[in-house]
Amino acid sequence: MSDKGKRREGQENAVFVGRRPTMNYVMAVMMVLNKGVECTVKARGKAISHAVDICEILKNRFLKGVEYKDISITTEVLTGEEGRQNNVSSMEIVLSPPE
Amino acid sequence: MSDKGKRREGQENAVFVGRRPTMNYVMAVMMVLNKGVECTVKARGKAISHAVDICEILKNRFLKGVEYKDISITTEVLTGEEGRQNNVSSMEIVLSPPE
Numbered sequence: 001m002s003d004k005g006k007r008r009e010g011q012e013n014a015v016f017v018g019r020r021p022t023m024n025y026v027m028a029v030m031m032v033l034n035k036g037v038e039c040t041v042k043a044r045g046k047a048i049s050h051a052v053d054i055c056e057i058l059k060n061r062f063l064k065g066v067e068y069k070d071i072s073i074t075t076e077v078l079t080g081e082e083g084r085q086n087n088v089s090s091m092e093i094v095l096s097p098p099e
Numbered sequence: 100m101s102d103k104g105k106r107r108e109g110q111e112n113a114v115f116v117g118r119r120p121t122m123n124y125v126m127a128v129m130m131v132l133n134k135g136v137e138c139t140v141k142a143r144g145k146a147i148s149h150a151v152d153i154c155e156i157l158k159n160r161f162l163k164g165v166e167y168k169d170i171s172i173t174t175e176v177l178t179g180e181e182g183r184q185n186n187v188s189s190m191e192i193v194l195s196p197p198e
Contacts, residue, residue, distance in 0.1 A: 049147040052188045057176045071170040075155045089151045
């Protein structure tokens with residue numbers, strides 16, 4: 001995925017869900033899980049539904065045995081272009097690889 | 100809320116999130132939690148992001164002390180009008196009332 005440059009250290013095993021096609025993200029998550037490590041799927045705002053779809057498709061169709069280790073939701077404060085602060089819901093889904 | 104007729108038994112403490120304004124659902128959830136019982140917020144498909152927003156707004160602005168007891172995601176199979184089967188992601192968020 002071409003947004004690699006944006007990633008911070010310690011987030012190599014995280015996938016940030018945005019507006020790309022669903023299967024791009026399914027593949028990205030699968031690549032992480034196939035290394036035998038946990039993968040954190042992160043999304044904000046409207047992309048949260050998309051993230052849930054991605055995890056369910058992966059779990060039901062591509063990698064049987066994947067489990068949800070943790071699902072958490074929180075609010076992030078983003079500062080807009082005009083300096084205004086916006087609250088945006090965000091979600092993190094931690095997937096554990098099949099045994 | 101006027102969709103009361105649709106509710107099944109045992110779901111009096113559940114709120115189904117759809118396309119109505121956010122605050123309608125926040126109020127509905129608050130009414131359940133104010134009885135001192137748990138409330139389950141349910142949503143499908145695109146409404147999942149909406150449900151997360153509702154829970155976060157309630158937790159951060161209206162009822163401090165509310166906790167997420169459980170968050171689960173799954174896939175439901177819905178049969179469409181033409182008999183076609185569609186997979187739809189669904190989410191359930193169980194909120195526990197403030198102590």
